[in-house]
Amino acid sequence: MAASATYEVKNEYGEVINTSTGLSNKKLLMWAFLGSDVMFFGSFIATFLVYRNRSLVGPYPADVLDIPITSVSTFVLLMSSLAMVLALSYIQQGRQKLGTFWIFSVVVLGAIFLLFQVYEFNHFVHLGLTPRTNLFGTTFFILTGLHGAHVTLGVLWLMFLGFGSLKGTLRADNAIDLELAGLYWHFVDIVWIVIFTVIYLISARDVAPPGSPPFVGH
Amino acid sequence: MANFFNKLLYHDGRGWWDLPRTQWQDPNPEMEGPFGDGIIPIKKAWDFLTAASYHHGTPLFYVVVGVILSIITIVEVWAFNWLFLGGLLIPLMLVLSLGKFVLVVGFFMHLKFDRKYYAWIFTACMVVGIALFVALLLLLEFGHQVQQ
Structure with missing residues (x-):
């Protein structure tokens, strides 16, 4: 019988893990998941760009996108990433109260970002843009909606961890759980960095393509 | 220097x-x-x-x-x-x-x-993701020429 290829090592939190790679299995899994999510979002972003300027009817991006509002929500998400990394840093140092405060700050900032998204979707529907209106609507709502779903999941996950930190079940010695949630949260942030650039900044001035009627509103 | x-x-x-x-x-x-x-x-x-x-x-x-x-x-x-x-x-x-x-x-x-190792995993997936992205864009740009 072949000898086991795994061995026991201590991870950076002092936790003994059985591994064949010398790395934390949990963290390896999370990075593999994030890698798959890169391809997932990459496909939707590529689809958005492939269908850019190909809508036959309005509203077009220039008719609906509001850069100042989205800039604020982008800033909120960036600051939530900062809050996340501070939360992890303080929990790793054993400064529980500060860590808990920053975890709940991430939850609040994430919820604010989601409210911005709800407002934006609602506003677009009032302007006549739905997922069924045109190619821009379909690709926009699918891409930003999937991102919003990721943010929602992250907010719920961090809420659980925040209460765990309050109760003392999340501590410096098992902060790997918070680190994994942090990796997920930062990933959601970098996806938004790309979406903000591609959809909002690069495509925001797109009007009706040649041959299509301009949008006159409802 | x-x-x-x-x-x-x-x-x-x-x-x-x-x-x-x-x-x-x-x-x-x-x-x-x-x-x-x-x-x-x-x-x-x-x-x-x-x-x-x-x-x-x-x-x-x-x-x-x-x-x-x-x-x-x-x-x-x-x-x-x-x-x-x-x-x-x-x-x-x-x-x-x-x-x-x-x-x-x-x-x-x-x-x-x-x-x-984590950087390798993430970078490898980024490369595949970007390759997919470029392939899609090229397909749309030149795909009709292949059909003709």
């Missing part, structure tokens, strides 16, 4: 283009700064902000990264609204966005400090 260049772009004692020959389960080389240790004030600032640790930064370090991210976002919005760059707008936005991406992945996600 060559010595100064190597120190400036220090990457495990070799040029910055040469990936450190650490084992894949090892972290990055100790105290490796973004601009190496060729410029003493930058090395001192880096050591101060990371508490001379190669495992992670200090809260102050993360705040500095957060401020830089905010400034880049403000520059993006400013350039979009007030600079009429024409064809230069898209490259500029992509470069600024890449800068934010690298800062978040490298420092907030700790890839700069963490084991190389």
Whole structure:
């Protein structure tokens, strides 16, 4: 019988893990998941760009996108990433109260970002843009909606961890759980960095393509 | 001069283009700064902000990264609204966005400090993702010519 290829090592939190790679299995899994999510979002972003300027009817991006509002929500998400990394840093140092405060700050900032998204979707529907209106609507709502779903999941996950930190079940010695949630949260942030650039900044001035009627509103 | 260049772009004692020959389960080389240790004030600032640790930064370090991210976002919005760059707008936005991406992945996600293997996994998936992306764009651009 072949000898086991795994061995026991201590991870950076002092936790003994059985591994064949010398790395934390949990963290390896999370990075593999994030890698798959890169391809997932990459496909939707590529689809958005492939269908850019190909809508036959309005509203077009220039008719609906509001850069100042989205800039604020982008800033909120960036600051939530900062809050996340501070939360992890303080929990790793054993400064529980500060860590808990920053975890709940991430939850609040994430919820604010989601409210911005709800407002934006609602506003677009009032302007006549739905997922069924045109190619821009379909690709926009699918891409930003999937991102919003990721943010929602992250907010719920961090809420659980925040209460765990309050109760003392999340501590410096098992902060790997918070680190994994942090990796997920930062990933959601970098996806938004790309979406903000591609959809909002690069495509925001797109009007009706040649041959299509301009949008006159409802 | 060559010595100064190597120190400036220090990457495990070799040029910055040469990936450190650490084992894949090892972290990055100790105290490796973004601009190496060729410029003493930058090395001192880096050591101060990371508490001379190669495992992670200090809260102050993360705040500095957060401020830089905010400034880049403000520059993006400013350039979009007030600079009429024409064809230069898209490259500029992509470069600024890449800068934010690298800062978040490298420092907030700790890839700069963490084991190389995680960086390999993420980078490999990025390469596949970008290849898919380019293939889709090329397919749409030239696909009809193939059919004809």
